Amino acid sequence: MTVKLKPVGFYSDTEVGERGQPTLESSRGKFTGPVDKLVPYLRSAHFVAVSGSGVHDDLAPDKPLIGALSIHTDGVWVWPSSYPYYVETYQADVPVELLELASSYRWVPPKIPDDADFDERMPF
DSSP, X not given: OOBOOEEOSXXXXXXXXXXXXXXXXXXXXXXXXXXXXXXXXXXXXEEEEEEEEEEEOSSSTTOOEEEEEXXXXXXXXXXXXXXXXXXXXXXXXXOXXXXXXXXXXXXXXXXXXTTOOBOOOOOO
16 A cells, blocks of 8 residues: 655755745744654654755755755655754744644654655655
8 A cells, every 4th residue: 555645844945845835934933842852753753765965954044054865754744854953943833733643652753664655756
């Protein structure tokens, strides 16, 4: 069975953005939840793909390197490695459904088999 993942954090105004997604600027300052629990959840979730390129802070004037670009999932949502950075640094918006799912897992992402079949076009 193929699973369709829900994209989050692929902001249309960033280098890893997808057309039709919200902008990072409009998402900034909207998350008031438990950053200290959610960010580790996002960072430790399953790798779907790793790119050879880096990703930069698109809101900072000097655009410093955040790190290597990778794509993560918890089996329901999919996000770029820059998403936890933006949640932590700029309190970027988090869908309620993602927050509720992470909380239901007690902030530990589920183990996902490497051969899981996801129907999601990678944005790079």
